[in-house]
Amino acid sequence: MPRKISEFFQYLKYSAEEKSLNRSALITGDEKIASSIDKIIDQLKNNLGESSDLIIRSFKIESFDSNSVLVYMDGLVNKHSLEFSVLTPLMQHRKNCTTNNISRKLNIDFLINDVIHSLYCFQSSSMHTSIEHLLNGHAIVFIENTNKSIIIDSKGWETRNITEPATEAVVRGSREGFNENIQTNLTLIRRRLKTPKFKTEGIVLGTYSNTSVVICYIEGIADKRIIEEVKDRVKKIKIDAILESGYIEQFIDDHPLTPLPTVGYTEKPDALVGKLLEGRVGILCDGTPFVLTVPHLFVESIQTAEDYYVNPFYSSTLRIIRLFALLLTTSLPAFYVAVKTFHHEIIPFDLYMSIAAVREGIPMPSFMEALMMISIFELLKEAGLRMPRAIGQAVSIVGAVVLGQATVEAGIATPLMVIVISITAITGFIVPQLDIGILFLRVLLLLLANVVGFFGIALGVVLVFIHMCNLRSFGINYLYPVSPIVPADLKDTYFRFPFWKLLFDDTTISLRKND
Amino acid sequence: MKAKVQISTIQFSVLLMGFLLGSTMIIVPGSYAKQDAWIAYIIAWFGGILLFSAYVLLASRHPRKNLVQINRLLLGRGLGSFVSLLYIWYFIHLAALVLRNFGEYTLTINLDQTPLWFVIVCYVITVTYSVRSGLEVTARTAELIVPFIFLFQIVITLALIPHVDFSNFKPVMGDGITPILKASFSVLFFPFGETVVFLMIIPFLNQQKKLNKTYSLSFFLAGLLLLILIVKDIGVLGGYGLDRKMFPPHMSIKHISAINLDPLIGVIFFISGGTKICVCFIAASLGIAQLTESNDHRPFVLPLAIILVGLSIWVYESAPEMMHWAIEIWGYYSIPFQVIIPITLLIISYAKPVIQTRSTK
Structure with a gap:
């Protein structure tokens, strides 16, 4: 009987693995970009189908007399900036504007360097890469007979404003809360941590959702082993979509079968920065205001960010x-x-x-x-x-x-x-x-x-x-520093000592010598 | 037996204190000496220091070796294994006795209609969970809960100060020295001599150099608390009261009129007794693992737990028999384990190098 059960679980495991393998090849092959505009449009439609939000705008770069096409997903781009920094310069570019020492032949580098005004753009020869960026909110320009595309960053979509978080109300302290946009969230953190030691690392997860996930920490404070462990666990996640940071939490949890949380979350940038400064690692996930923090210990359940803003x-x-x-x-x-x-x-x-x-x-x-x-x-x-x-x-x-x-x-x-x-x-x-x-x-x-x-x-x-x-959370005992007792770290658990008694470099997690 | 498992000095001393307080929190082994029981305690305390220095000496002469390994090293493989088996039996027996103490106490004091086995099984489940999780988890749990013993005991003692009658201590040594010595004999072997169990735990201490200091300090603290306890009980109940009552601390707490703190005694005993059983249980399972040269003690935990339940129910007929055994017979039964074998081992460990060098000459 036990063997039957274990076989059943093995079967489940393997079938799940096979499925995830199939899914990883969603966009077929690494096609080269075709040379004629019609073929390029065919390629796009092959991959994306007759999507109603796919916008294809044909135009001509007059200076080189070559047919071109601008492709973007409706709603994902900032149309205004696309018009003024891409379309206008390309279409209004005249032959006589070109300097003499540039050859009259069409040159993508020349377009990127001298014509397009956009903040960030680069070229690619792979259809696969182009479509990935297209779906991420970039605009793509294909030009006849170049076999290349220009990928232009013009992301711009509706997001929720930065509002006061509903879950962690405070009397005193910042009222900003994270929102669903990972870039905004990173900005909110960066604005509070103006140091080169603040490091971020991006990972894309989910075969269908391709959600950006960012692991952030402060170098020199966070324990290297914990950072490696977090990266390792996050990279191992195989799932079709990540819709909320809770998905990640359940994958990287040390003890999935306990009702006690061993991964923490917060909605407040100041709380997150406080935790980063204590040596924790943050995991931001696109599409949710909840940022994960690991390791999460029991004492954190009775701590709030506000504790540090008021009298000890x-x-x-x-x-x-x-x-x-x-x-x-x-x-x-x-x-x-x-x-x-x-x-x-x-x-x-x-x-x-x-x-x-x-x-x-x-x-x-x-x-x-x-x-x-x-x-x-x-x-x-x-x-x-x-x-x-x-x-x-x-x-x-x-x-x-x-x-x-x-x-x-x-x-x-x-x-x-x-x-x-x-x-x-x-x-x-x-x-x-x-x-x-x-x-x-x-x-x-x-x-x-x-x-x-x-x-x-x-x-x-x-x-x-x-x-x-x-219980342990990323190698740290859940009840640390109460059990095992670490007297130096007890200053900020059930009591909070005044700041001059708290050594910032030695707070909770980074002191792992005794562990 | 994993090499990684280590406990800090604080954890070690907390385990030791919980162990020493153990069932002594409700049973007063020196009650034979009536109002002079406190003198018997002090004598036994010093005797205990002698015994424990012997154990520490033995442990420090064989660093990172537990009792089973020391036995095998000094007595040879066959005899050593046999002696180790005896010790394992002794640890299991001790754990079963404490378990029965707890069961009898709970049944006598408040759960008079609950079957004995139910209380014991509940208790064993907790202990087994802790032991199965390993020494480290047990030590850390003890670290969390053992300080409460001190807290509660001090609260109880303070609340009882108005009820202490110092005339209860008179006459000092009214019956001569004999009853005192007799009582101190039983106190020496219960609880002080029982620390021989820690010969199985000492190898896991992470700072071996601090062993002596840790051991002495926790011995002193636990002994002090026991002394306060017995002085309080004599003061409140008087010498005859101490001798007659089955659970003197329980009787003395009844003198607090405004509120009944009785459950506190139950909680204290739950913690201290639990620590004691856990230590004995871990020592026994580690011993078996060492004997069978297995590197994991966990497979032996569940069978041992079942033996423990059976043994503790079977070992006594009734609570008075339990008291009789714990106070009068246990001391004689323990002499070989607590005195004779450790001293012999110590002598052999000193003599062996000498003999070997002579024979090589």
């Missing part, structure tokens, strides 16, 4: 509050159920009597009650996320009534349970990156607490600790 006392307090919130949101329902079921004696007798009085007539055990309320809350949360904005109010009113008033009045849940679940829900929003992990842990602890009380909670917590000690 303030930010240390906030971090402790976040940690406390994490504790509450995972263990409060379990704690309540354990006390209710096993450990009556640890709460004052009067409180216990009032709980017991309220619970009179409630049909379900407190475990079921807690589980029901947690489920209702998760359903409401999901509904609130998915529904159209316009009817949002209806759901929140119904939710408030159902969770708060009606369950109590109908005698399904106790008011105390409503309070417990509300606290659990509110504190759950304080550490949003661990969302799913928290939900798993909450239910696990609830289950264990219902079976063996506090012993169960201790058991669950220790199991999770062992699990977290097992």
Whole structure:
């Protein structure tokens, strides 16, 4: 039986590999560019079909009396600049303008050097390359009898403005957020890091999507082994399309089967630059405002970029509050159920009597009650996320009534349970990156607490600790620097020391000597 | 057995402290001496220092070698393997006893209707997960949770200060020195002498030079906490109370009137007992791996876990029998493992070069 299963997986693996091999040859052959304009147009149509957004504009370069054609994809180019820097100079170029010592023969180099005004252009003799660039938003000029093309950078398309990110709201700090354009995103980073040490490396991923992915880091701060590892893993990705950085995340994740994130993401340029300066590596992906950062450690879940902009006392307090919130949101329902079921004696007798009085007539055990309320809350949360904005109010009113008033009045849940679940829900929003992990842990602890009380909670917590000690993110222990303890790096974990106590060169990741 | 696995000095000392605190957090082995138990503790503490210096000496004479390798080197392959097997049995036995302690404690204190096997299996699952993940993960988990023992214990002790009655310490040595010595005998072998297990762990310490310092410091800290614990228990319960109660720390905490901190004791014991079982378990599985010359200890973990569950359920009939064994018989049972064999090994390791040089002359 195990052999059957392993054979099945082998089959899956191989068939996936074969598919990806077939896909890598989407554009057939490396055709040479034909000499006559008609043949060139045939070649283009062979490859691209009758695409409605393929624009072919024929014209004549009068000075050399040669037929030419300008090809571009509608919507991907900046038409204005194309008109003024390419078409106008080429068409208006007269023989008498040419200097005498240039031969009257058609010369592509001469056109590029002296005629076309565009910022960036080059020549190519391969149809394959030309079409690739065409699809990337470049304009191509084919000229009769040259067997060459001129590729002109004229990218220009509609993008979203730089707006305030929706996921990471701040009171203090930059309000700029990344958008879907990778060039804009790189600009946003570059503007904050005016140093030659900031390095970027581009990779194209996805056989169909050909998405540009950029790996960036600061040389001298980021560990070389981590950079190599990231490049290695990203280059190994074989997939048809990358639509969001989440695709990359799932491919390069050290532990795909854990609910805890071992790859971080951010939508804020200042947060990303902060992480780069700590020695992390960023992975930008075209088409998404979410930039990945690796390695991602547990402490980052309770850190925000804002922590560094405010007074250290303030930010240390906030971090402790976040940690406390994490504790509450995972263990409060379990704690309540354990006390209710096993450990009556640890709460004052009067409180216990009032709980017991309220619970009179409630049909379900407190475990079921807690589980029901947690489920209702998760359903409401999901509904609130998915529904159209316009009817949002209806759901929140119904939710408030159902969770708060009606369950109590109908005698399904106790008011105390409503309070417990509300606290659990509110504190759950304080550490949003661990969302799913928290939900798993909450239910696990609830289950264990219902079976063996506090012993169960201790058991669950220790199991999770062992699990977290097992995790690594790009070679760094997930719980670093708390376990293994690295006293020098503890200055910026659960407390944030003032800046003069933090050594910038020695922050978290780059200090791997002890690892 | 991978050469790469290494633990830092902090991790080592945390493991050692968790181990020493172990089940001593709820069972007071020196209770025989009643109000003089604290004197017995101090005597045993010094005795423990002697024993541990013997172990450290043995380890430092054979750097990067664990107990099984030392046995084979000094006693020859056959006898050495036999002695190593005995030690492996001893480690498994010790782990099973601690496991049973925990089960009995949980059942007696709050889960009186839960079957014993269920609690033990839950506990073993956690321990097995940790041991299967390797020494490094175990040590790092201990690093996270063992400091809580100190925190909780200090909180409990502070809360109990108003209830300490110093007349409970009188009369000092009222019954003469004999009961004290007898009690210190059992304290010496439980928990101080049990650190012989660490002969299997020492080779993984990354800074071997700091071994002595680390060992002494953690020995001192853990011993100090145990001393505070016993002084607190005597002060609150009195000598007879200490002797009569099955779990004295549990009884003394009941004196805090406003809030019941009892679950804290449970958590402390869960952590310390867990560390102790993990260390014994890892030592046993590493020992078997070394004996069978396998370079991975993990295949032996699951079978050992099953043996552990069975053994811990089977080994005692009842909780009083457990207390009787732990306090009175364990010491005699441990003498060969904790004193005789290590001292013999030490003597052989000094004598062997001398004999060899003579025979070559």
